[in-house]
Amino acid sequence: MASGTVTSSEYISHHLTNLTFGYHEKTDSWRFVNTDPANGELALPHEFGFWAVNVDTLLWSIGLGLLFMWLFRKVAKSVTSGVPGGGQNFVETIIEFVDDNVKGIFHHKNPVIAPLSLTIFVWVFLMNLMDLVPIDWVPYIFNEMGVHYMKIVPTTDVNATGGMALSVFALIVYYSIKQKGIGGFIKELSFQPLPKIFAPFNLFLEVVGLLAKPVSLALRLFGNMYAGEMIFILIALLPFWAQWVLSVPWAIFHILVITLQAFIFMVLTIVYLAMAHDDH
Incomplete structure (x- = not known):
């Protein structure tokens, strides 16, 4: 980027x-x-050890989490029973939307589930929303300050x-262990869906299914957002006139994608926690 030929x-x-x-x-x-000033070598992520930290991911995700808490706290402190303002209407709409989904899926008593679901939906949505910022704006600003890499979509x-x-x-x-005990949790994994004589096979199937839950949650969100980011990058490589022709429709469509992915992550979390509370 410094040489101008990329x-x-x-x-x-x-x-x-x-x-x-x-x-x-x-x-x-x-x-x-970065590029090492001493020998000009490029330090790539795969050359770092296991405990390497993606600083931009941490900073943007924590910053957006703080923004979420500040915004909702500000609205909560100024809430009124009279004619609500735009901010209060917006926050109340989101809370009612999340609450309706929790009530429709989770049929147990747990005061953690609704706040957790609200946090997941809003936080993931805000992180996804950063994908709509033009691809070169923020990296250019940080590059001018000497920071040559900056991904803003956590x-x-x-x-x-x-x-x-x-x-x-x-x-x-x-919650599986809390609701059923360790013995009940192990029995649930070992004695279904086939008869007890097939306990080892049941255990294998159920453990694979249990481990698939976090894998599917992580990769579904990552895959969709990574693909969307890649398309924005490819559009940015086109001539200027083509960028506007393609980026605007894709950004409008991507609004649906970023909202849907936040919703899916929230709903699957509620479903999985409801399953953890159910006793089979």
């Missing part, structure tokens, strides 16, 4: 690279993914979607 493959690779910090094995140092990072999915998985296991 090939299509370099442009795509640049926009798909996270701002990673960790131990770089090749240069034997702790550093960011859900295009499988580490973010995987982390959220593992959190949901931990809740599934926790």
Whole structure:
């Protein structure tokens, strides 16, 4: 980018690279993914150790989470029983929408499920919404400040979607054991759907099905958002007039995608937690 001559493959690779910090094995140092001023070597994400951190994913996801909490807290503090303002109407609509879905799926008593579902829906939606920001705007600003890599859509990072999915998985296991006990949880995995004599086979099937839940949650959200981001990047490689012809319709369609993916993640979380509370 500094030289002004960037090939299509370099442009795509640049926009798909996270701002990673960790131990770089090749240069034997702790550093960011970047060009090393000493020897000009490019530090790539796969050259970092296991504990490398995608700094941009963390910053944007935490920042959007704080924005969500600040916005809803501000509306809650100024709520009125009279004629509500636009902000109160908007927040109340979202809360009623989430509450209706929880009541329709989850038929147990648990005060955590509704707030959790609201958090998932709004937070994932805000992270997905960053995909509508023009692809070069934010990376250009950070590049001018000396930060050469910046991905602003956290859900295009499988580490973010995987982390959220593992959190949901931990809740599934926790509530399964809390509701049924360890023995009941193991029996549920071992004695269905086939007769007890096939317990080892049942256990294999049920464990695979249990592990598939966080995997499907993580990869569904990541795959859809990553594909959408890739299309925006490919459109950005076209001539300027073609970018407007294609990017605007795709952005309008993508509004449906980002909303739908947040909704699916929320609904599947409710369904999985409802299954964890059900006793078979």
